[in-house]
Amino acid sequence: MEFSGLSGDVILGTLGQILPLIVGIIIGIIALEVGMYLFLARVVKTKHALPFTLLAPAIIAITLFMVYPLIFNVLLAFSDLKRSTFPCYSPVALGACELDHLYGLDYAIKNFTDVFFRVRDGEILGWGRLLRTADSTFPVLLGRTVMWTVANVIFHFTIGMGLALIMNMKIRFKGIYRALIVIPWAIPGVIVGLTWKQEFHAQYGFVNVLIQALGGQAISWLDDPTAAFIAVVFVNIWLGVPFYMVMLLGGIQSIPGDYYEASEIDGANAWQRFNRITLPLLRPIIIPAITLDVIWTFNRLDIIFLITGGGPQESTNILVSALYNAAFGPAATQQLGFAAAFSIIIFLILFAFALVWITTSGGLKEIYDR
């Protein structure tokens, strides 16, 4: 009996794959933990045997799927992997390999400079194109990424804070509002992207239908570079507000009421109370939330990928979507060494930002120093 692709056999088949995995992993973890604990405690005799043991599974998982890919990418950035040299790096490809070495600093230098500059015969001719338009240079993309990130984070924060403040007042139907406002958070990104893409259609999307119903002019959301960028930013703001509202509301609710009572006696007005009590006390929530949001937004690919694909005229690309397009998109040139170098640069920018931000704001002290 089979219905809609699902039958008893299929169910048993998948369970046959999954259950042994779960059981295997549990047994494996226990065995590993016990073994490792005994080894560390009895043989190495470290007093940190227990914490290391507890961390081992996480470390293994992260090493396999995060550290290894990272190393893999660094290696790629030191390679000359492109279509014509593919046989050198692929274990199965036919054809002679014409490279005298597979990995080297010379390749890395070329890959990394290619991200920034157009070099010909050792001479820098200007900014290099990461995609195919004249505007697809590194500074332009970085600028747009910063704009995208800043716009998103500012709107996420202000709207989220506004809603959280309102929701913290004595107001009816709070539960209903909260449940409705978190909805965008719960909708899978694929569906959000593809649905909004359709709704930004110049003719059939509800955005233009509404604008026209209110007497406005239809906008070609996906054909006009500025409009398209506004559209993707809007969708990402829409997506991100619930996270802030939830975080900030939780924080505001845990501020003891006597703080406000005391300041009210001192004659502080609403703004002063917000500025002097709410904001400082929420700092431990705001700083990590903004840090995470900056990181996530900077790296958020799916919305742009699904709604505009980076177009029109490659004008809604941010760094990560340009990277995706350069490595996998229609304009992909299969220069994987270059793509790897590009991805490392993006990562380093974010890392440098995080480092500066975290040390200056001191906001993450809480997390690792407690």
Added chain:
Amino acid sequence: MNSTAAAKPASRSSLSDEGYKQLRQYGAVALLVGGLILTVTNGMSWGYAIIGAWLGLLLWKPLHGILVFYSAISVYPVLRVISISLRPTDGLLSRSLDLIPPGATFNSFVELFTEEEFLRWVWNSLTITVAVSLIGIAISATGAYAFSRWRFPGRRPMLIFLLTTQMLPASMLLIPIFVIVAQLNLTNNVLGLVLAYTSTAVPFSIWILKGYYDTIPPDLEEAAMVDGCQRMEAFYKVILPLSTPALSIVFLFNFLAAWAEFLVAKVILQSNAVMTWSLGLNELIGTFNTDWGKYAAGSVLVTLPVLLLFMWQSKYLISGLTLGSVKG
């Protein structure tokens, strides 16, 4: 008592307050009636009535006006998807804003089940998601405990590294992850995806859980250990039960992330038998077919359960994420 509602202008001009309030009420009624009149005179286009009613509400109770507006923005696109899923096949592209389309039909839903392997997609996604959430939580709960309760060499770098993993661009991981999974021979198997998702979920889970454990006083475990419990026993008996909000948040996050993921799945899964719903629905409106009806029907079906789970958990969301971060 902790309400900032005291911020209302009442405190300053309490004399004119009553009259002011009444004036706003009259204004609200006038706007509502105006909207209704425009609706009737414009051939029953309810848009006017809705706008009138909302403006009235905004005047009468501004806070509710704002919240209703934002709730509408949050919900409307979802309602649109539901509406598209009910459209008949010859009216998929339509400029109508009706939530119940003319000639509404459940055909798209029926076709989704009979013409596509929708149930199989959902089943695959479900097994992957549940496995990821369970394994992820098991790994992170213990790892986070180690970070929270011990000072060991490499602790700080490791914590910073966990944050660093969040900075890796997704496209950077795609090729290497495929290479690993292909070498493990798991490209036509859900296991590869389970392993990849679990690993990517662990860092953030550890972060959240560690933050939560930190707010639980160590005295509690020590008390339990005095009672003859081993350290790990104390962890299972004292810490885990107390961390239910954070654990359920982590479960929810990992569930949601794995349920909705498609970039990695698209690269790794190379067999129809293990296709997840995100790939399946994506294909419905790919280059080859553009089946908006079935796509919308599928979207409704895969979103609603998660949505309900999320709304039901929205209370926990607040406490699980932030409890204890603000010290009064």
Added chain:
Amino acid sequence: MSRSKTLLFALLFLLVLGAVSVSAQDSVNLVIWSQDGDANNVVLAEQFAVWAEAVAPGSTLEIVQKETEVLRNDVLTAGLAGSGLPDLILGPNDAIGVYEDAGLLMGLDELFDTSMYPYNLGAAQIGGVTYGVPTNAGNHLMLMYNKSLVAEAPQTWEDLIAAARAVEEANPDLQGFAYNLNEPFWFLPFVHGFGGTTYAEDGSMVLDSEAWVNAYQFVQDLKFVEEAVPEECDYACANDLFKEGSVAMILNGDWAIAEYLNVEQSPALGENLGVAPWPALANGERPKPFTAGKFISIPVTTADAQLEAAVSFVTWLTTDAAAVEAYAIGTGRLPAIAAVTVDPAVDPILAASNEALATGVGMPADPTLRCMWDSVRPNLEGVMSNSVTAADAAMEAQIAAEECLEG
């Protein structure tokens, strides 16, 4: 002639025998990555079942559908990993150059009788080696119209614009004409119609000749002066509107014919579908679509029983008259072998498609063609949003292409 036929039959017989002897021991499970539509893949699966029953009972074919770019990337990624490549790849010919460059395809001259494919085999040959056998000829764009809205296919663009206006005047809810506006594949025919090419005679890429400028100007005017196309339209839009009867004329490829003839999938079409060559430009020339076909290639990792079965199946699929009848003709496409012909009396749609095919130009398998597609796309988008002039678009595309070719 007859000798070569005998030889061929002997070869086929041997192959079939070989496959049978394979199946005597085991059935095979093949995987094919297909850049083809659902409807066509269904027929492919049916054909495999026919082959399997006769030759290797119990065999299975898993068809994994992949879009153009996804297919290309996945083949390369799997090639890099060294495992995970399918047994067969079905796709357009322009990706073959990419795979061949990467060393991931098997030469097929020893495995197939290449003389069976007289029309378009060249589109899959690089350096004299064959890397794909055609399942059909064509893959070309043509004019498709809804006969209930437009009685006769317009012969010139002037006629087309007039016909589109007439449709829109008669019923303001309808569109007269629509196509995939921003996709270069739909734009290249105009370039060819104005006398342009991608490669100049010396082999260099020239994307800024007068013909290119004229073509950009033409599509820009079509949208902004004549207002003959919708404000925004991609493949999905044109396809959906056409299927539900909301647009009278579109430009689309042979791969869509089967879907349009199926009344269940296309309620407004079926009998009403009309197919014709592109209308002529003012210079009297018809825009010339790129032509090639869909090709099946074999990755280097396919071996042993898998390879034997794959060759046997593909040989049968592409050369057996009944199979070609079912898989090419049955999916609304044109045969790539001489033994099967289209009868205009039986199949007027395919005959018209054949007529449109004759107006096309062959698409090269050269991997540098990608540089043209990628350089034209953003500039075409600029032209179609009226933010770039035709001359600037051509100039920019040329610069981009040169940078792309530099690597």
